[in-house]
Amino acid sequence: MFEKILYPTDFSDVSKxxxxxxxxLKKAGAKEVIVLHVIDERGIGPVTRFAPGNADAVLQxxxxxxxxxxxxxxxxxxxxxxxxxxxxxxxxxxxxxxxxEEEEKVSAIVIGxxxxxxxxxxxxxxxxxxxxxxxxxxxxxxxx
Numbered sequence: 712m713f714e715k716i717l718y719p720t721d722f723s724d725v726s727k728x729x730x731x732x733x734x735x736l737k738k739a740g741a742k743e744v745i746v747l748h749v750i751d752e753r754g755i756g757p758v759t760r761f762a763p764g765n766a767d768a769v770l771q772x773x774x775x776x777x778x779x780x781x782x783x784x785x786x787x788x789x790x791x792x793x794x795x796x797x798x799x800x801x802x803x804x805x806x807x808x809x810x811x812e813e814e815e816k817v818s819a820i821v822i823g824x825x826x827x828x829x830x831x832x833x834x835x836x837x838x839x840x841x842x843x844x845x846x847x848x849x850x851x852x853x854x855x
Contacts, residue, residue, distance in 0.1 A: 712740055712818065713736050713739055713849075714741060714818050715742070715818045716743070716818065716819055716820070717815060717820045718730075718744050718746050718822075719747045719749070719820065720747070720781075721748065721749075722777075723823060725854075725855050728853055729853040730784065730787065730788075732851060732853055736819075736821070737791060737792060741793070741818075743794040744788050744793045744795050745795075745798060745811060745817060746781050746796070747807070747808065747811050748781055748797075748798070748800070749801070749802060749807040750770070750773050750777060750799070750802075751802075751804055752803065755770060770801065774799055781797045781799060784797075798811060805838055805841045805842065808820070808838070812847065817848055818848065818849075819849045819851060820842060820849070821850075821851045822842055822850060822852055823853050823855075824853060839852055
């Protein structure tokens with residue numbers, strides 16, 4: 712039923728907690744996990760405005776750090792028997808999550824309820840809330 716899981720992560724504690732749920736989905740037939748991290752391009756804008764020469768270096772550094780963190784998650788999931796694909800994208804998180812959902816033809820999305828910027832909405836993180844409303848796949852939201 713849930714063979715292919717999309718796991719969007721910002722590497723926050725809540726998103727890492729979602730890994731435990733993905734591991735439990737293995738018992739329900741999950742075989743593959745797409746680990747997606749989105750470097751929010753809206754956060755890079757001020758860098759390009761105030762230090763235009765450093766924008767590429769900042770982006771490369773963010774990508775390298777993200778890839779390192781994602782590879783750690785990949786190793787953990789592979790150890791549990793999953794096939795894993797890592798995607799590091801730059802863009803607006805919601806758009807990139809929905810784009811990956813469609814491109815990868817996932818069975819479900821497992822996402823943390825709040826990310827690193829959890830002050831935007833106190834009840835449910837803004838990205839999580841929008842993914843719930845706009846995705847075509849079932850969404851498992853993991854609470855703090």
